[in-house]
Amino acid sequence: MNLLYANDRRGEYPPSWYAATAVGAAERPPLRGTVRADVCVVGAGYTGLSAALHLAQRGLRVVVLEAHRAGWGASGRNGGQVGSGQRLDQDWIEARLGREDARHLWQIAEEAKALVRRLAADMPGTDWRPGVAHAFLHPSEVEAARRYADRLARDYGYEQIVPLDGSETAELLGTRAYVGGELDQGAAHVHPLNLALGLAVAAEAAGATILERTEVLALEPGQPATVRAQTGQVVADHVILGCNGYLGRLEPQVAARVMPINNFIVATEPLGADAPLSQPVAVADSRFVVNYWRQTPDGRLLFGGGESYGWRFPDIVATVRKPMLKVYPQLAEARIDHAWGGTLAISPTRNPCFLRPQPNVLSASGYSGHGVALATMAGQIMAEAIIGQTARFDVMARLPTPRFPGGTLLRHPVLVLAMTWFALRDRLGI
């Protein structure tokens, strides 16, 4: 089974609210024959498109090969949250890598948000909006979040997090499901597909070539490397892999370290006065299988929740409606106008996996649900690495991403067991 086609039609965006409101989804031709390039990029999500943009801006000949359409993958389907920091907190990173690397990694994450903001400013329909609220289920989580926010202010100079008590949280979110929260004013949310489409247009304007409906079937290492598709091949001095959850077994060293999982979103009908949020912020709660939501400019609730670990998506409306109604029981009668899923990649530690599987092949993936900013940054960082500036690639690669136990054969059953256990803890409230 190939995840590129398991739940989707060839070359078609999923039936998302994002696809329904996309700006500039121009079609591009597939690869034909043999093409020579300085860099061949596989995958036209944030990772691949940002790499292409930054390489083309430096004058390199770049060809991007995309199995479906630009922004077709997780980049065109996600919750749009441009979160702060790395995926794991600074305490975890400092304990493993020491203070110097931890500071560098925080800086990279801050620059990642700034990069998305700067890029989005020139892109139609990206709708950058500041503010991501975190909602907590247990008093101990509120305490831990307060301590962490204080530490970020003291040791990292990050003073954007505003604590919210129980009633402020209820007032902001329009629900009493949470005991407290915080608002990260330095984080933001965007229209994710329009960000990807804008990146594609910017990369082409800088000189990159993007070819769609071109699935890469094999990567033959060498100097130069050959990237083979059904209808042609690209011979390139460097290769960048930006395939994330859809990588399959294209590169075994990466495949052993990241693992695809599915996540789902629904969009309600426009809710008018019943729209629950009192401010245009995005929200994520503290469940292991996280619920996240926000409102669209036309007053729909976009609610994400539920996860699956198999090839095929479940009944998405049923999967997401359940957690949505736990938070907002008043929406029991609200019509669901759009429901879609996407596949992302996680690593065993939940750190992103930056790897150089061959001397001239670079890969970044496994952002573990924290890729809107970091994948965009990863593209820039890999572009830097190709022209010899490797400091940022090297520090990202020091974040530990061991192989999944059992390799690609057993990673799936082991993960399903572990995830099911944590999801059960969510349901039991422990």
Ligand SMILES: Cc1cc2nc3c(=O)[nH]c(=O)nc-3n(C[C@H](O)[C@H](O)[C@H](O)COP(=O)(O)OP(=O)(O)OC[C@H]3O[C@@H](n4cnc5c(N)ncnc54)[C@H](O)[C@@H]3O)c2cc1C
């Ligand atoms: C439902 C959902 C909600 C999410 N919410 C958030 C959020 O709110 N905030 C956040 O930070 N992150 C979120 N994420 C994660 C985020 O979307 C990803 O981390 C990010 O988009 C990864 O970008 P990417 O370019 O690496 O991968 P993708 O966008 O998945 O792009 C990979 C591309 O590679 C192509 N490809 C793969 N294999 C081949 C091949 N062999 N040949 C040619 N092309 C190939 C695919 O077709 C695809 O277009 C979410 C993900 C999902 C699915």
